[in-house]
Amino acid sequence: MSANPQNAYPSAVPVGRRTGVRANVFQGKPASSVTTFPSHPIAEVVVPKVALDAISLSYKATSGERLLALDNISLEVKPGEFLCIVGPSGCGKSTLLHLIAGLNPQTSGKVLVDGAPVSGPGTDRILIFQELGLFPWLTVGGNVEFGMKMKNVGKAEREERVQYYLRLVHLSKFRDSYIHQLSGGMRQRVALARALATDPDVLLMDEPFAALDAQTRDLLHDELERLWSETGRTIIFVTHNVREAVRLGDRVVLMTFRPGRVKQEFSVNLPRPRQMEQADVARTAGDVLDCLRDEINKSLEAEYADEKIR
Amino acid sequence: MKKFAKQVIFYSALLGIWTVLAKLRIWPPYLFPPPWGVGHALWDGFADHSFWIGIAVTMKRMLIGYSLSVVLGMILGLAVSSNKFLEETLGGLLVSLQSLPSICWIPLAVLWFGLTEKAILFVVLMGSLLSVTIAMEDGRKQMPKIYGMAGRNLGASGFRLFWSVLLPASLPFIVNGMKQGWAFAWRSLIQAEMIFLGLGLGQLLMMGRDLSDMSQVIAVMILIVILGYMVDGLIFRTMERRLQEKYGLTPA
Ligand SMILES: Nc1ncnc2c1ncn2[C@@H]1O[C@H](COP(=O)(O)OP(=O)(O)O)[C@@H](O)[C@H]1O
Ligand SMILES: [Mg+2]
Numbered sequence: 001m002s003a004n005p006q007n008a009y010p011s012a013v014p015v016g017r018r019t020g021v022r023a024n025v026f027q028g029k030p031a032s033s034v035t036t037f038p039s040h041p042i043a044e045v046v047v048p049k050v051a052l053d054a055i056s057l058s059y060k061a062t063s064g065e066r067l068l069a070l071d072n073i074s075l076e077v078k079p080g081e082f083l084c085i086v087g088p089s090g091c092g093k094s095t096l097l098h099l100i101a102g103l104n105p106q107t108s109g110k111v112l113v114d115g116a117p118v119s120g121p122g123t124d125r126i127l128i129f130q131e132l133g134l135f136p137w138l139t140v141g142g143n144v145e146f147g148m149k150m151k152n153v154g155k156a157e158r159e160e161r162v163q164y165y166l167r168l169v170h171l172s173k174f175r176d177s178y179i180h181q182l183s184g185g186m187r188q189r190v191a192l193a194r195a196l197a198t199d200p201d202v203l204l205m206d207e208p209f210a211a212l213d214a215q216t217r218d219l220l221h222d223e224l225e226r227l228w229s230e231t232g233r234t235i236i237f238v239t240h241n242v243r244e245a246v247r248l249g250d251r252v253v254l255m256t257f258r259p260g261r262v263k264q265e266f267s268v269n270l271p272r273p274r275q276m277e278q279a280d281v282a283r284t285a286g287d288v289l290d291c292l293r294d295e296i297n298k299s300l301e302a303e304y305a306d307e308k309i310r
Numbered sequence: 311m312k313k314f315a316k317q318v319i320f321y322s323a324l325l326g327i328w329t330v331l332a333k334l335r336i337w338p339p340y341l342f343p344p345p346w347g348v349g350h351a352l353w354d355g356f357a358d359h360s361f362w363i364g365i366a367v368t369m370k371r372m373l374i375g376y377s378l379s380v381v382l383g384m385i386l387g388l389a390v391s392s393n394k395f396l397e398e399t400l401g402g403l404l405v406s407l408q409s410l411p412s413i414c415w416i417p418l419a420v421l422w423f424g425l426t427e428k429a430i431l432f433v434v435l436m437g438s439l440l441s442v443t444i445a446m447e448d449g450r451k452q453m454p455k456i457y458g459m460a461g462r463n464l465g466a467s468g469f470r471l472f473w474s475v476l477l478p479a480s481l482p483f484i485v486n487g488m489k490q491g492w493a494f495a496w497r498s499l500i501q502a503e504m505i506f507l508g509l510g511l512g513q514l515l516m517m518g519r520d521l522s523d524m525s526q527v528i529a530v531m532i533l534i535v536i537l538g539y540m541v542d543g544l545i546f547r548t549m550e551r552r553l554q555e556k557y558g559l560t561p562a
Contacts, residue, residue, distance in 0.1 A: 103459050123465040133460030136557045137478040146474075152464035180558050198464060 020178040020184060048113045048126075049234040050100060050202055055109035069095045071259035072109070080232045084249030086242050086292065088299035092260030093238040094130055097204045100236065101127040113202070123151060126200035130207050132181045140190050141166070141175040147157055147198030165193040169223070185216035192220075198229070202234045209244065211286075218276060221247060227301055242292060243285040247276050259297045264291055273307045319461035336486065343525040348532070351525035360514065367509040367538075368499065371427075375434030376495045380488065383439050387446025388472070401447065404440055412437030412498035416505055430502045436497025438491040445487015482553040489546040496538050511537075 014193040056133040069092045075085050098104040100111060102121040110117050113124065126147070134143055141162050146159045163205050166172045169189035179187060188208055195203060209217040225248065228235055239245050245252045246268055266288055270280050325345055332344035339347065390401045402486020415436040416429075423429035453476070461475030463509035511534055518526035553559075 046532060098459075101463055103463060121462045121465070127463050129460060129463075131456050133456040133463075135457065135460070135475070135478070145465035146466075149474075150470065180556055193489060194464070272484070 002061070009048050010144060012184045018237070025204070029035045032237055039249070046078060048112070049079040049081070049114065050236065051112040051115075052096075052100070053110040053112060055096075055099065055111065057092075057099060057106045059095075065169040068259040070106070070181050072110075072260055073260065075253065075262060077234055077236060079201075079234055081202070081249045082228055082235045082248060083237065084241060084245035084252045085236065085238045085255060086245045088257050088261065088292070089240055089294065090299055090302065091255045091257045093240075094206050096238065096255075096260070097127055097206050097238055100202075100203055101125050103127070122146060123198050123206070124200055124202060125202040126198055127204040128191045128195050128196040128206060128208050131209075132187055134187060134190055134194070136179045138158065138214050138290070139176050139178055140171060140182070143179070143190055144193045147194065148228055151198065161197050162265030166288070167196045168196070185212050185220070188212065188216075188220065192224070200233070205235065205237045208237075210239070210241070216243075216274075218227060242288045243276055243281060246270075246281050246285045246288065247274050247278075254288065255295070257295045258302065263289065263295065311403075323337065325461065329368040338416065340522060340524055341353050344418070347525040348477070348528045352532070355526065355529060357516070361530075363538065364511045364514045364530075364532070368503065368511045371430055371434060373504075373512065375431045375499065376438060376492060378431065379435045379438040379491060379495065381441050382435070383476075383491065386443040387437070388450070391447040391450040391531055397447075404443055408440045408444070409473075412530025413501050415498075416502060419502075420550060424527065425506055425508075427508065430499070430506055433496050434499045435500040438495035441487055441494055442491040443552040445484045448487065449484035450476065450527060452483040482550070482557045483494065485546065485550050485553055489542060489550070491526055492546065493542060501533060 021205075041049065050074045052073050055070055055073045056068070058066040059069045061067040062150070065127065073096065085093055085096065095104065099106055102111075102118055102125065105119070107220055110116070113122070118125075138146065144162045144165055145158050146162060153161075155243070164176055171186060171189055171193065174186065179190070182190065191208070209220055212220070221244070224235075227233075237245070237248060248266055252266045252268060254265070255261065256263045266284070268284060270278075271283065274281055328345050332339070332342060332347075336342070344349075352361070355364075386400075386404070390396045390404070412433060415433050419436075420430040420431045423432060425468075455477035457475055458471070461471050467476055498508075500512045502511035503513075504516050507513045507516060509531055513529045515527060515534075518524070518530060
């Protein structure tokens with residue numbers, strides 16, 4: 001129903017041409033039956049699905065001075081790629097996703113989708129917020145239907161797609177429930193269904209599984225991976241959990257803390273489907289973590305410093 | 311249930327003191343009627359339909375006047391909350407106008423509309439418009455920003471964003487102001503009816519005075535309290551509680 005065949009490009013563009021050092025550490029062979037991309041480069045240039053061109057963004061802090069949240073970030077995401085962004089809390093991950101979603105204007109630089117600059121929200125890029133932002137005045141079904149209503153999709157088709165996506169996230173029975181009646185994992189799945197139902201090319205996910213117990217999270221990882229490989233969508237997935245990033249991503253981008261910059265990129269060439277507990281996932285995550293440690297320390301120091309001021 | 315028992319005891323005691331005072335005949339009965347006198351007045355009023363008609367007329371005015379003020383107040387509140395210039399100018403004026411008791415609008419209403427239904431509705435409107443406007447403005451400020459962002463993210467904009475997202479999202483924050491607006495409208499209406507004398511509970515109150523019928527005066531006062539409390543305490547408070555539960559604002 002929502003497969004985008006034009007998204008199933010064989011990927012070719014090497015990672016991190018513009019910024020950061022490409023650390024191609026892992027040589028595991030991909031299971032080509034699941035992964036859309038062969039890991040070996042093909043000499044063919046593909047227009048990136050999403051490209052950030054020297055993005056900077058500063059917030060006006062309460063003290064009046066400006067806080068540089070994102071500093072000169074350039075990044076290209078290939079069509080159909082599963083990109084994970086990791087960084088310590090407060091490094092600007094959410095800001096970056098809001099910006100790609102067009103909810104937050106950048107101070108300088110450009111956001112390009114399919115090579116064309118964008119300056120506002122668009123239903124080709126749907127963000128699943130860190131706080132979810134599900135509408136409590138609507139039922140589960142009403143939430144899933146919302147984006148389609150705004151796109152003026154006909155009633156019959158809406159009905160069909162609501163059913164389809166609720167089945168996909170195993171929530172058919174809860175169609176008429178309200179959000180406050182659901183558990184955390186169920187809410188997460190409603191948010192996923194609501195986003196998918198608008199049929200976006202790019203799915204932006206902001207720490208979607210951070211608040212879940214390990215079992216529910218593993219289940220949703222599997223579902224998300226299956227969904228992604230079936231539909232060929234581009235996913236930009238933000239997390240502070242390195243292991244989760246390695247478990248899911250084709251590529252992991254590391255961000256620095258204040259100002260937010262791209263520190264380094266890792267290609268993950270482990271075969272899919274993967275598991276969080278897998279030894280090679282753990283090993284890879286360990287290497288990424290080594291690289292991230294400085295930033296985490298900086299983040300913690302900043303937090304303690306904030307505390308002292310108060 | 312314990313609270314209910316306390317209330318039963320309290321009201322029984324109140325009735326008891328009232329009865330004793332009436333029995334002692336410190337004041338003449340036409341100035342201080344006994345409880346059963348007021349009971350009679352209530353019975354008679356409902357039996358000859360005058361109370362029913364009064365309630366119906368008053369409630370109809372309330373509904374019309376209040377609905378008007380909700381619609382206008384929402385538009386005004388929205389305008390003020392979404393425009394910096396309006397907020398700094400009109401917003402300030404509205405707050406200062408709130409210090410004007412609604413009864414002060416009566417002379418103006420009479421000169422504009424004469425002793426008509428329109429004039430009564432105008433007073434009700436002015437009595438509650440300001441608090442609804444301010445509630446709307448506050449509600450939009452208190453509303454979590456995430457809903458607006460989620461709405462825009464899913465393709466809503468303009469009027470649809472307001473109608474399907476911003477308005478429902480701010481409901482739990484404006485319901486309190488709506489309740490206040492209702493209370494102001496209720497007071498303004500009774501005041502206006504006492505002066506305009508066009509049926510309604512306010513007129514029944516004045517009629518009691520003209521006939522020196524203290525029992526009727528007290529009976530109508532009781533009616534006004536009960537009706538006002540029923541709407542405020544039962545309808546609005548239930549709505550508020552349900553909304554807060556649904557929107558996850560209270561640990562349910
Ligand atoms: N609306 C805002 N106004 C001012 N500062 C903000 C705002 N949103 C985020 N920030 C600041 O920008 C930085 C990055 O925030 P955020 O993108 O939420 O980080 P992350 O998602 O990585 O935890 C933080 O230091 C945060 O305090
Ligand atoms: Mg965040």
